[in-house]
Amino acid sequence: MKQDLLSMRGIIKSFSGVRALNGIDIRLAAGDVLSICGENGSGKSTLMKVLSGVWPHGSYEGEIVFAGQEVKAMSIRDTEAQGIVIIHQELALVKELTVMENIFLGNELGPPWRINEESMYQQTLALLSRVNLSISPDTQVSELGVGQQQLVEIAKALNKDVKLLILDEPTSSLTNQEIHILLDIVRSLKEQGIACIYISHKLDEVLALSDWVCVIRDGDHIATRAATELTQNDIIGMMVGREMDQLFPREVHEIGNVILTVNKACARLSGASRPQVDEVSFELREGEILGIAGLIGSGRTELMQCLFGSYPGEYSAEIKVAGQPKVIRSQQAALKAGIAMVPEDRKRHGIVPIMGVGRNMTLPVLDKYQTWFGAIDEQQEHQDIELYLERLKVKTASADLAIKHLSGGNQQKAIIAKYLLTHPNILILDEPTRGIDVGAKYEIYKLMYALVKRGVSIIMVSSELPEVIGISDRVLVMHEGRLKGQFEHQGLTQEMIMNCAIKEGVSNV
Structure with missing residues (x-):
């Protein structure tokens, strides 16, 4: 049996007398991947804040032993010095600085009066090579995509001689290709003997990557089991405390007359080589859930922004609501027309924190x-x-x-x-379940069906094809700003949607 690299025993953390963690125990060996699963609010992030030093020693009960020594960290800097590094869902890079400057921020090489930039440059190249990222160390972080920034964060962790890497929802904003790259990097780190704690709501990733799966519910440790012994339904059952055989609770509801007509919607950013939305036309009916699918960059969100008056560039569309022409040039005009939109990025555009x-x-x-x-x-x-x-x-x-x-x-x-x-009569939901757990997803699906039963019409944009197929009455597929096809939900498969999104021509089923 492998020797423990990390042992957390009896961790209790309370806020204003309310226990967020109720005696959690976890163990992890070098080179192993432990995924921690649980609904939002279950205590996952609190446990990781205890481990990484955000909550200092003395603010919680229990014991942490790492590499044979008890951890009594008073800050993140203390845990990083021991080789424990956390990468949060909200990346902490300074976008105005270069990749090299970010990697060495606070840990510059050389004496205070003369930074050794040549050594830092060469070391950055070596670190970027370890994460298969072919960019110059002088590249400004603002020029990188989210997936590349994620890899820079890992390179930064490797520069701190990481022994345990904590990844909190690392793939929530990544494309499928970027996800595959990231998972391969984690597997490579595993081969180098680096342990990893992986937090994700994407259970297919959890099972593909993990050696062990730990489930936490309402601050209690439910179980830790070998990933090979588990199915997604097993994990879901432990997370929510009940069986969820049907993840998408489709409910019968009536679909009425056309409530929204959109004709020749177009949108283009200043200086862009092609329109983000290129003469898209479609209809929406009363009480219908209309799914919008397509690859990243297909124009799904931009089309919805045109309907809600929030597109940042030039746009136009002939819009009729209940047969009446509407000119929508602002969000206020959209709301007045009975159209509301829950945005894709809730933290940036949905709330005042x-x-x-x-x-x-x-x-x-x-x-x-x-x-x-x-x-x-x-x-x-x-x-x-x-x-x-x-x-x-x-x-x-x-x-x-x-x-x-x-x-x-x-x-x-x-x-x-x-x-x-x-x-609203029309509710647009752009990525309504991104970054939330299966229990909360289920509640949002139930809410959507309750709304359409009351006659509200819903347009749902989603990158998760099982969700699009499981919830929608009809699905539109977009590619490079154009509407490529539309399908009824019966008999619809992920392969049909992907083929439509990628291949030339137009499909209607």
């Missing part, structure tokens, strides 16, 4: 609560907030709690509540 959950929800409809003398009817506002918090099952200690403290799934439900308060 330091503002309370409730006030985030009522931002688009503040005029609804304005009294005749200009004040806000806080009682009515509070009633609506509580109603929608309960209706969408948003878990929060208080409506006044800063929304940044909520889990990803609860943030997403709060954003959906924000736009439901505008009482």
Whole structure:
């Protein structure tokens, strides 16, 4: 049996008397990959903050032993000195600096009065080679894609003589090709004897990469088992505490007349070589869930931004809502036309992080609560907030709690509540389940069906083909700004969608 590189025993962490971790035990040997799975709010991130020194020794109970020595870290710098490095979902690179400057930031070579840039350059080349990244060390980080930035973060960790690498949702914003590259890098590190703790909601990645899978639920350690003994359904059952044989709870609902007609939608950024949306036309019916599929860069999000008046470049479209022509040049005009949109990047475009959950929800409809003398009817506002918090099952200690403290799934439900308060007839959901766990996904799917049963029409953009097929009544496929095909959901497969997205010509089934 392998000797433990890491042992965490009886870890207890509380906030204001409420236990977030209730005696967690994990073990990991050098060269092994341990995936930690759990719903949002289960305690995964809190446990990693304890391990990486974000929560210092003394702020938690229990014992951490690493490489045979007890860890009593007071900061991240202490754990990094021991070889424990964490890469967060939100990358911490300074985009205005070069790759080399980021890798050596705070750890420059040479005496204080003369930095040895030549040695740093050569060492950066060697580190980039280890992660199969063929770029110049002088490249500014802002010029790199998300996948390349992720690899730079790993190169930075390798420069710190990492023995244990913690990856928190590393593939949530990556393309399929970038995901394969990243997983291969982790396998390569494993061969070099570097241990890895991998946190992901993508269970296919977890099973493909891991030696061990640890499941945490509501701060409790449910089980740690060999990955070879588990299926995705096994992990889901442990995560949510119940069987989830049907991940996509399709429900029968009536589809009515055409509610939205879009004709010749076009969008182009200044200086772009081709339009991001190129004369796309389609219809949406009452009570329908219309899925939009396509590869990254196909123009899915840009098309939705045209409908919601939020596209940053030049755009045009002939839009009719319930047969009436609409000119939509702003988000306010879209909301007035009965169109609301939950954006792809919830943290950047969906929330005001330091503002309370409730006030985030009522931002688009503040005029609804304005009294005749200009004040806000806080009682009515509070009633609506509580109603929608309960209706969408948003878990929060208080409506006044800063929304940044909520889990990803609860943030997403709060954003959906924000736009439901505008009482839309058409709701656009752009990547509605990105970065959230299977339990929260299931709740959002149930909510979508509840909405269409009330007559709301939904357009759902998603990169997850099983989700597109499992939830949509009809699917549109885009490629390089054009509409390539449309399919009814019955008999639809992932291969049919991918073939349509890649091959020339137009498909209709």
